[in-house]
Amino acid sequence: MIDTLDDLDVEGTTVGVRVDVNSPIDAEGSLADDARLRAHVDTLSELLERGGRVAVLAHQGRPGGDDFVSLAPHADRLSVLLDRPVEYADATFTDAAREAVRSLDNGECVVLENTRFYSEEYMEFEPERAARTHLVEGLAPVLDAYVNDAFAAAHRSQPSLVGFPTVLPGYAGRVMESELDVLGSIEVTPEPRVYVIGGAKVPDSIDVAWSVLEKGLADHVLTAGVVGNVFLIADEVDLGDASSDFIYDQGYWDEIDRAQDLLDAYGDRIALPRDVAVERDGDRHELAVNALPPRDGEAAMDIGHSTLAYYERILEDAGTVILNGPAGVFEDETFETGTKELYGAATSVPMSIVGGGDTASALRQLGVEGFSHVSTGGGAALRMLTAEPLPAVTALENGPRADD
Numbered sequence: 199m200i201d202t203l204d205d206l207d208v209e210g211t212t213v214g215v216r217v218d219v220n221s222p223i224d225a226e227g228s229l230a231d232d233a234r235l236r237a238h239v240d241t242l243s244e245l246l247e248r249g250g251r252v253a254v255l256a257h258q259g260r261p262g263g264d265d266f267v268s269l270a271p272h273a274d275r276l277s278v279l280l281d282r283p284v285e286y287a288d289a290t291f292t293d294a295a296r297e298a299v300r301s302l303d304n305g306e307c308v309v310l311e312n313t314r315f316y317s318e319e320y321m322e323f324e325p326e327r328a329a330r331t332h333l334v335e336g337l338a339p340v341l342d343a344y345v346n347d348a349f350a351a352a353h354r355s356q357p358s359l360v361g362f363p364t365v366l367p368g369y370a371g372r373v374m375e376s377e378l379d380v381l382g383s384i385e386v387t388p389e390p391r392v393y394v395i396g397g398a399k400v401p402d403s404i405d406v407a408w409s410v411l412e413k414g415l416a417d418h419v420l421t422a423g424v425v426g427n428v429f430l431i432a433d434e435v436d437l438g439d440a441s442s443d444f445i446y447d448q449g450y451w452d453e454i455d456r457a458q459d460l461l462d463a464y465g466d467r468i469a470l471p472r473d474v475a476v477e478r479d480g481d482r483h484e485l486a487v488n489a490l491p492p493r494d495g496e497a498a499m500d501i502g503h504s505t506l507a508y509y510e511r512i513l514e515d516a517g518t519v520i521l522n523g524p525a526g527v528f529e530d531e532t533f534e535t536g537t538k539e540l541y542g543a544a545t546s547v548p549m550s551i552v553g554g555g556d557t558a559s560a561l562r563q564l565g566v567e568g569f570s571h572v573s574t575g576g577g578a579a580l581r582m583l584t585a586e587p588l589p590a591v592t593a594l595e596n597g598p599r600a601d602d
């Protein structure tokens with residue numbers, strides 16, 4: 199049982215609110231999409247209107263990535279969305295951060311700096327250990343309560359997600375509450391159930407595939423995107439050096455063995471791309487799997503039309519489809535077809551659930567709509583749809599209550 203904002207006496211309370219505003223960032227370092235910020239407006243407005251003093255905690259990107267940037271643009275955008283001043287502090291748990299939080303008045307809000315600028319926040323801990331990190335020990339003393347609205351990060355056991363609710367009374371925000379509500383009952387969704395795993399987070403996707411196949415939740419797993427490429431290599435298809443180097447550079451080479459094990463165990467329920475699209479002479483060029491490898495330098499950037507026809511046939515009979523991750527490099531118009539058509543076909547399935555920051559932004563960009571539920575989370579939604587507990591939710595369940 200988790201407490202929600204209905205259980206929190208907000209007036210005059212200093213609340214640390216963990217949100218997930220991890221967003222695409224453009225070449226100028228600005229937000230390329232603000233959907234994840236808009237999702238948290240209800241929670242933040244409610245806390246502020248009820249007289250809370252709000253310190254916003256969030257991560258952006260991963261160390262080393264081009265999108266690993268400060269939360270200053272997020273604070274500016276939140277100020278517009280909340281229609282009130284939102285301060286930004288370039289500190290998270292130091293004296294400067296504590297001072298920024300202490301100086302809040304009722305109904306005021308400060309966005310603290312990207313939690314992942316501190317190395318401990320990019321590690322996974324048991325909650326008790328997470329509670330002893332610099333971030334939590336430094337900031338918790340100036341907070342009265344902790345609200346977790348970051349459903350999209352709830353599959354991570356990082357300090358800002360599992361440490362704070364171990365030492366402070368914890369509450370689910372409105373996004374967290376509604377996501378848990380919708381996604382908490384996967385076992386009772388209509389069958390057959392099809393999971394589509396695309397995108398670029400290969401280890402997470404393979405974990406999910408294992409879990410749903412092992413538990414009998416998935417009748418079919420359709421692979422696409424980089425995940426599909428890893429499965430093709432595991433199936434001994436020669437995708438050429440460009441795709442292989444990309445997978446190697448991402449540190450996903452070991453995933454090929456895991457994909458192979460999965461194919462050995464559940465190959466009859468896993469569908470692999472039958473063709474891929476590469477760029478040739480400036481255009482999209484589709485190659486059947488038996489015509490691979492492509493020419494030197496050509497990478498598999500999307501699934502092709504024969505794969506689409508194959509996957510659409512499977513979707514025609516599905517009762518539920520759960521999708522995460524674009525089918526190709528949708529950011530490039532030449533390779534948006536796979537994502538547009540596959541996701542478009544999924545909207546005709548009686549129950550269609552989509553997850554993922556990039557996926558949701560791809561669908562908006564491509565104008566694909568009509569799903570039963572578009573989750574703010576990708577990995578988190580998938581983890582939940584495997585009927586696995588989310589560490590950040592477990593930490594809220596097990597943490598102290600205001601009346602303890």
Ligand SMILES: Nc1ncnc2c1ncn2[C@@H]1O[C@H](COP(=O)(O)OP(=O)(O)O)[C@@H](O)[C@H]1O
Nearest residue numbers: 397398399423424499526527554555556557576
């Ligand atoms: N074949 C491919 N090669 C390289 N990148 C790909 C391919 N297919 C999809 N992608 C990339 O995957 C990224 C999104 O994946 P991911 O982060 O896993 O999605 P989400 O945030 O929805 O979980 C996009 O930037 C897209 O360009």
Ligand SMILES: O=C(OP(=O)(O)O)[C@H](O)COP(=O)(O)O
Nearest residue numbers: 220350351554555575576577578
């Ligand atoms: O974007 C996120 O996850 P998602 O891509 O699975 O939707 C979350 O912000 C978690 O980020 P992370 O996968 O870098 O831990």
